[in-house]
Amino acid sequence: MVEEEGFRRYVAHAILWIGIAIVAFPVYIAIVASTQDNALIANGQMSLLPGGHFFEVYYKTIFVGTSGSTREPVGNMMLNSLVMALAIAIGKIAISIISAYAIVYFRFPFRMAIFWIIFITLMLPVEVRIYPTYKIVADLHMLDSYAGLALPLIASATATLLFRQFFMTVPDELLEASRIDGAGPLRFFWDTLLPLSRTNMAALFVILFILGWNQYLWPLLITTRDDMQTIQVGIRKMITTTDALTEWPIVMATAVLAMLPPVFVVVAMQKLFVRGLVETEK
Amino acid sequence: MQKQAIFQSKLLPYALVAPQLAIVLIFFYWPALQAVIQSFLLQDAFGLSSTFVWFENYIELFKDPAYFEAVVRTFVFSFAIAVSSLSFALLLAVMADKPLRGSMLYRTLLIWPYAVAPPVVGVLWIFMLHPSLGVLSRYLRGLGVDWNPLLDGNQAAGLIILAAAWKQISYNFLFFLAGLQAIPRSVFEAAAIDGARPMRRFWTVTFPLLSPTIFFLLVVNIVYAFFDTFGIIDTMTRGGPGTSTVTLVYKVYSDGLLGGNLGSSAAQSVILMVMVIVLTGIQFRFVERKVTY
Amino acid sequence: MANVTLRNVRKTYTGGFEAIKGVNVDVADGQFCVLVGPSGCGKSTLLRMVAGLETVTGGEIDIGGRVVNQIEPADRDIAMVFQNYALYPHMSVFNNMAYGLRNRGMAEAEVKTRVEEAARVLELAPMLERKPRQLSGGQRQRVAMGRAIVRQPKVFLFDEPLSNLDAKLRIAMRVEIRKLQRRLNTTSIYVTHDQLEAMTLADVLVVMNGGQVEQIGNPLAIYEKPATTFVASFIGAPPMNLMSTRADEIKSQLGGGATEAGILGIRPEDFVITDQTPAGGVALPLTVEAIERVGAETFVYGTRAQDEQRVAATPGELPPGEVIVRIPGTEAPAIGARIRVAAVRAKLHLFSGDGRTRIEA
Secondary structure, three states, rough: OOOHHHHHHOOOOOOHHHHHHHHHHHHHHHHHHHHOOOHHHHHHOOOOOOOOOHHHHHHHHHHOOOOOOOOOOHHHHHHHHHHHHHHHHHHHHHHHHHHHHHHHHHHOHHHHHHHHHHHHHHHHOHHHHHHHHHHHHOOOOOOHHHHHHHHHHOOOOOHHHHHHHHHHHHHHHHHHHHHOOOOOOHHHHHHHHHOOOOOHHHHHHHHHHHHOOOOHHHHHHHOOOOOHHHHHHHHHHHOOOOOOOOHHHHHHHHHHHHHHHHHHHHHHHHHHHHHHHHHHHH | OOOOOOOOOOHHHHHHHHHHHHHHHHHHHHHHHHHHHHHEEEEEOOOOOOOOOOOHHHHHHHOHHHHHHHHHHHHHHHHHHHHEEEEEEEEHHHHHOOOOOOOHHHHHHHHHHHHHHHHHHHHHHHHOOOOOOOHHHHHHOOOOOOOOOOOHHHHHHHHHHHHHHHHHHHHHHHHHHHHOOOOOHHHHHHHHHHHOHHHHHHHHHHHHHHHHHHHHHHHHHHHHHHHOOOHHHHOOOOOOOOOOOOOOHHHHHHHHHHHHHOOHHHHHHHHHHHHHHHHHHHHHHHOOOOOOO | OEEEEEEEEEEEEOOOOOOEEEEEEEEOOOOOOOOOOOOOOHHHHHHHHHHOOOOOOEEEEEOOOOOOOOOOOOHOOEEEEOOOOOOOOOOOHHHHHHHHHHHHOOOOHHHHHHHHHHHHOOOOHHHHOOOOOOOHHHHHHHHHHHHHHHOOOOOOEEEEOOOOOOOOHHHHHHHHHHHHHHHHOOOOEEOOOOOHHHHHHEEEEEEEEOOOEEEEHHHHHHOOOOOOHHHHHHHHOOOEEEEEHHHHHHHHHOOOOOOOOOOEEEOOOHEEEEOOOOOOOEEEEEEEEEEEEEOOOOEEEOOOOHOOOOOOOOOOOOOEEEEEEEEEEOOOOOOOOEEEEEEEEHEEEEEEEEOEEEHHH
């Protein structure tokens, strides 16, 4: 690398810190607001330093909820979001890895047709077929259920393609050695392919968990009961734009709680996250 | 590309693809087909009967100025979000690509907003720029700006673009950094020896070598702006004031939910599908060369 | 312990490409058979057919008196060492060797005994708990061998097992494989493209080309009496000099009843630099173009020029071309020098004009 002289280096550091400040500022404000008194905020008198209501606000947010129309404790919303995110991530990995296995390691009639049927789903997010999907979930009596929340979001090809790509790079000789060692298809999958896919599964899990946790439009449509709300839907129902009744400290505490799990995953599992992001976008 | 080493089995492969195939058929193809069929039907006011009306729903749509406005608005939003987010992210990535102390720390501190959900992004920004209680609104008013995004459509649009671009910075930053790190260091060294000053090096060497990444990110950002802004818009402005922040996806949602006009909503869905397929096609054609089918 | 017999074995791919065009080979019990040939000659395909990894489209493969065409690889009682070793990357060395035994339901105590015995023989005992990526190339190669020997199969199959190693290690492992095979006395089939490896390892050498067997036999016998020009130039390095020769030259020089033009072959090491022409032998005038000294021996690259062909008393006109001469020591003529080389009658090889048959004179 071309060595940079001192001055330029300082400029680079400065620009990066400005970037970090811009990226972090809204979140800082949210954290600050979640520790202050609502009356102060509603008057536009909010301080830029943390207040003293931290425990009070978070206790109320997690275990009680707002005093307004939706009285659902955010703790329960987080549980719903967690179940949905896990169901999406695990469900998608599970069904994708076995179908990718079939497509790569077997020859059977309609193999390519099936591959294309799955592949095409890559192109269309759930948003463009939202009402017909809603109708089907309603007909299957899956409104307000975890299955209804997760299944339509599992119907996508990204993970299948990823595993297919990965399986293609596994040397043929491993399968041949397994055959000579007396392992059949299921045993080869379980003893060799699955352990080799561990890193890919983990990377994919990180990404899918974040995507699942952050789902919004779909849960908004199919959850009608307050106790089935996810946290993303819950937070929207807390703000009433025209109304002065919005309890901002609780809204901000909910925002912080909504960010916490996925941000933690990104920071704690940065390597897997980066890998998963790059691989799923390929 | 095919594996040479395979297993022989008649039923097992079908059993293995069955779960995914079932889910895809029930929750993807069936609704997509329904959307297409629905878009050719006109329902009566009570939803009791429907008649086949060919392209009438589409024609109505194209004649509707509100729809046309939404199309233009969506594209304006998309480009504004993509360009602003990409340029800021590129600046940061070029800085972070330098051999600086603590560059890993910078990366960590810049990538986490990827994990913030769109509705939360909306909440964060409307809170900061809320006309009556926002922290930043005070300063704007201090500067003499008549700031009220809840009443002024242009301000509302600007606010949404700002929030959406903010969320996308980390994603773009990550891919730019990866793209920069993939450029061999010796190329920069050769350019330096050839007498190119840093700024010139950037425009004549870095930027052209990064162009595949830029193009890829442009497409991804546009698709993002089409769909993922829904959560931001819904928490910030709910399409308002008036219809000044209604994008195509938001319109599908609000027309279907509030208007109950399923035929039109379905026709809009189909048009969206076509747009996404075109965008994805472009992406595969020009960017996606790594995958061979 | 078993003999392996291939009877008119054929392999035709669905596209119509004929990879193996009817091969007959008989490997006796305990013998070490090497399949050698250039890449694409079908040697690996043939080995994989014996393993059961490729289907047989014609003929029969017989292992120990049992036709195995339709039998799964796992049930053929064979073990295979792959070119890239194909070790299970996520399993320890011990588990890599134990995997095949456990799949067959062998008792854990017996598995342990066998793996430890193999590890002792292959000097892998200290690294049984390591993963393949923590091993050197040579050690991985040993693990692959270990995985084969713990099974105590009837037949070992080797698919270019040494080609991923560096030159020095390759020679060391070559010797080791041979010693191991002698000790276990297990019938082995070994594929390589390296003629030196083939010569040093084989009891029976099978030279293949274009999906067919060119010659089968003892390696030295093949070296001394190659059946075709292909074998003549493939076995031995540097390759045999081949020169097309007219019918009358063959008749006058070598006697016999040759009525057709043929190909005369002389190995580089059978030439001597001399002004004499041995009785019944041949002599060639050469212009020295290049010299390679490798210490114990020297290679002289010369060309025969048109105008000098007349000078040669015998065998008269040979077409122009390059000739390689191998002489002992480091003494060599200068570049550009004109020399005369000769070979005695017994060292001449004669083939038919198409190179497909050897003419014994």
